[in-house]
Amino acid sequence: MFSTYRRLLAEPGLRSLMVIGLLAKMPGLGISTVLILHIVGHLHRGFAAGSLVAACWTAGAGLGAPLQGRGLDRYGLRRVFGLLVTAQAVFWSLAHFLPYPVLLGAAFLGGLTTLPAFTVIRLALAGLVTDENRHTAYAVDAMTTDIAYMAGPTIGILLASTASPTVAFLVMGGLQLLVGVAYLVLDPPLQQARPTGGPTPGLRSWLTARMVCALGVTVATSIAVVGFEVAAVGTLQRHGQLAWSWLLLVLAGVASVAGGFLYGAMKRPPSVFVLTAVLGLLCMPIGLATQWYWLCLLAVPANLFVAPALSASAGAVSGIAPEGTKGVAMGTYASAILVGNVIGSPLAGAGLDHGGPKAAFAVFGATAAAVAALAHVCDARLRSRQKNTEHTERTAQADQDLEKAGVTQ
Structure with a gap:
């Protein structure tokens, strides 16, 4: 390791x-x-x-x-x-x-x-x-x-x-x-850097359907991260235990670092879609906690997946973007994280106001997992279609080469 x-x-x-x-x-x-x-x-x-x-x-x-x-x-x-x-x-x-x-x-x-x-x-x-x-x-x-x-x-x-x-x-x-x-x-x-007078790659050169899937799962990860923060602090406040919020956030950060360390040592890491879906699902039972120590304990498994999900999403966006467009792609990745923050915070807050901690953790956790699952399905279909297209093109090229060889002979 x-x-x-x-x-x-x-x-x-x-x-x-x-x-x-x-x-x-x-x-x-x-x-x-x-x-x-x-x-x-x-x-x-x-x-x-x-x-x-x-x-x-x-x-x-x-x-x-x-x-x-x-x-x-x-x-x-x-x-x-x-x-x-x-x-x-x-x-x-x-x-x-x-x-x-x-x-x-x-x-x-x-x-x-x-x-x-x-x-x-x-x-x-x-x-x-x-x-x-x-x-x-x-x-x-x-x-x-x-x-x-x-x-x-x-x-x-x-x-x-x-x-x-x-x-x-x-x-x-x-x-x-x-x-x-x-x-x-x-x-x-x-x-x-491209020459100043050189051609500027258009939006379609990097904002492909697969890139949209990668950015979508990034938004889902951010929803889970900021949703956890809002819901966890709100839960402690409801139970009159807000003084323990510092310990909760420190434990969450340490768990995320530990998870990132383990993820970085893997030779075949899980996909970003799996990591984000698991992160969302593990957030859901945290709402069952009624004491600060149970909240801290239940928060650890979910936060083990925070750093891995964030690093995997960054790697996915960078890997899909072609050369000459990685800067704008990674800038858009940063914006996708902010979009997740904008969605996750009110989502968790509304859950707390209308249904309490159980509803808050269930709503944002399920949303993150569902978005990750949808992005995974779309990405899998796009990759399958891409492979079929490449196979068809190779077959057609091989047929043309055979025909040319026959004419030459």
């Missing part, structure tokens, strides 16, 4: 990429929390107002991810990041002084130009790592995401509570800029 990871980490440039990738993800995952605390603590507005600013940032990031990916495909990392780092420097230097109405629009623009940390590291892994180690590399990427998810918001909250929301705001922005500069210096090989 450990030999798999030793072989992966021996790849040139991989260790520094993983370290910078981890540092890049932390502010990306903590910015929403810091924005909310800034609105509440510095501008003295409510959490609803803070959540609206965070939503504007998220909306901008979701819209900007495919556009940034297309820019990476066409112009390469340094030209794109030079522009984005400049835009982020302007935002973080001015946002602290902006009144609330202006900050709403600025947050959208800030999200639109945020650094595509997740997209870049996945593109770099596709270029740096051999086919043999690729699924292991994506598993490590998913594990670092779990670590960043536990660390990023926590650091923001600690800075806001021990120093001030202003300090947290500026530290997160500063870290974002430092990471951008580090990427500019490292300049990891993504793929060869």
Whole structure:
């Protein structure tokens, strides 16, 4: 098992990429929390107002991810990041002084130009790592995401509570800029950028039916992940045990890292459709818990599949996208995760309001499993049709070759 990871980490440039990738993800995952605390603590507005600013940032990031990916495909990392780092420097230097109405629009623009940390590291892994180690590399990427998810918001909250929301705001922005500069210096090989005057691949060149299946299962995975968070915290609140939420989230993160570690060591890992369907199904019985310790215990099996499902979905999207379009495809992958967040959170919340914890976990878990199953069926049919078409083409070519050989003789 450990030999798999030793072989992966021996790849040139991989260790520094993983370290910078981890540092890049932390502010990306903590910015929403810091924005909310800034609105509440510095501008003295409510959490609803803070959540609206965070939503504007998220909306901008979701819209900007495919556009940034297309820019990476066409112009390469340094030209794109030079522009984005400049835009982020302007935002973080001015946002602290902006009144609330202006900050709403600025947050959208800030999200639109945020650094595509997740997209870049996945593109770099596709270029740096051999086919043999690729699924292991994506598993490590998913594990670092779990670590960043536990660390990023926590650091923001600690800075806001021990120093001030202003300090947290500026530290997160500063870290974002430092990471951008580090990427500019490292300049990891993504793929060869196309000449400026070269032809631009159209939407149909990469957004195929199979790509839609891969993006669909990505949405399903995200529904399960964010649905679990909302339903689990809501369940603890209903039972008056919210103080244990930190332990639940830490255990969930550790379980996900452990699952990603095991997945990365597999020589023949399960498909993304199986992993996501199992993740959704294992979320459903968590709603039976009525005490915090049962909730923690039941959450472990489901979260073992979080990192594997995320890494497998990233690998599926990257594998289907042809060269020259991987940037826009991985940017769209990031947007698909945000779409799942937008669906999963209200889905779990509505289940809690109308049917309690059992309904909440059942609804989002069944939805994730059903979407994964549907995507699997569609993908299987498409692959079967593709094989039949290729077989027919080979047969026709062979017949033509025989006819030409007969004429020659």
